[in-house]
Amino acid sequence: MERSKRSEAIRNLKANGFRQVKPYPDLYLNKYGKIYSLSKDTYLKPTAKNVILYGKKRLSLPKLILFVFKGESIRENSRIIYINGSNLDLSPENIQYARKYQNGLKNEINAENLRTAIRCYFEVEKRYNVKDYVLTRIYLSEILKIRYFYVKYQRKTGLEVFKSYIQGLPNSHARTAKEHDISIHDCRYIVNGFINLLTNDILTDLQTGKLTVKEYFKKKTKTQELREVNEYLTRNGNSPLPLRKKSEKELLRDFQKCINELKKST
Numbered sequence: 001m002e003r004s005k006r007s008e009a010i011r012n013l014k015a016n017g018f019r020q021v022k023p024y025p026d027l028y029l030n031k032y033g034k035i036y037s038l039s040k041d042t043y044l045k046p047t048a049k050n051v052i053l054y055g056k057k058r059l060s061l062p063k064l065i066l067f068v069f070k071g072e073s074i075r076e077n078s079r080i081i082y083i084n085g086s087n088l089d090l091s092p093e094n095i096q097y098a099r100k101y102q103n104g105l106k107n108e109i110n111a112e113n114l115r116t117a118i119r120c121y122f123e124v125e126k127r128y129n130v131k132d133y134v135l136t137r138i139y140l141s142e143i144l145k146i147r148y149f150y151v152k153y154q155r156k157t158g159l160e161v162f163k164s165y166i167q168g169l170p171n172s173h174a175r176t177a178k179e180h181d182i183s184i185h186d187c188r189y190i191v192n193g194f195i196n197l198l199t200n201d202i203l204t205d206l207q208t209g210k211l212t213v214k215e216y217f218k219k220k221t222k223t224q225e226l227r228e229v230n231e232y233l234t235r236n237g238n239s240p241l242p243l244r245k246k247s248e249k250e251l252l253r254d255f256q257k258c259i260n261e262l263k264k265s266t
Contacts, residue, residue: 006038019068024054031069033061033090050087062095075181097183107192117202123217137171149198158190165191
């Protein structure tokens with residue numbers, strides 16, 4: 001297609017609600033499933049299963065629509081469902097990726113139980129909140145290692161998803177869902193399920209006396225820190241540091257003492 005004709009075709013397509021399919025810049029798509037190829041200068045006809053042939057590739061039309069008009073990543077291994085049951089209705093409102101877990105099915109985390117479980121292993125600050133996701137992830141990562149959690153539940157479905165969430169940066173449901181080609185809803189359900197499983201295991205050990213809840217973290221005073229430093233210095237043959245700065249009265253008293261000693265020596 002000539003450049004001028006191509007530019008005119010693109011303007012007309014955009015004016016009629018078509019958008020470019022960015023992974024395939026030759027293709028333009030509208031929200032009702034009509035797809036146009038600039039190189040072929042024609043509309044492409046999908047198969048009965050809403051698949052179009054693009055070179056050697058077979059592209060799912062519903063997945064392209066969700067990508068272009070709803071910003072959802074293309075999940076190669078996930079299937080599409082039609083909400084009203086008709087695969088002729090390709091509007092974005094009628095199509096979605098199939099979920100492994102039903103809509104409305106939730107796996108909520110009990111924040112207080114999780115906090116108690118973490119306190120069985122760490123002296124946390126009194127103001128610590130499990131919604132401090134970075135700190136919580138650090139705590140969980142260590143606890144998972146200590147308890148050999150991945151070994152214990154290595155055959156449990158979804159463990160790799162949970163592992164990716166904990167070990168990935170950032171530890172977000174969206175990133176993990178994309179990595180494993182699942183919905184964010186399913187990812188959150190799986191992750192929360194494993195966190196609850198870990199929490200329940202720890203609380204069971206707490207109830208049976210195998211674990212105890214640690215005291216809240218108390219920040220050391222300057223004097224305590226200095227004492228620890230002085231112990232180290234003394235062990236290594238060095239002079240200890242003064243625990244505190246002397247007052248003016250003490251300095252004057254030391255000065256007077258020094259003068260008196262000088263007088264005695266003369």
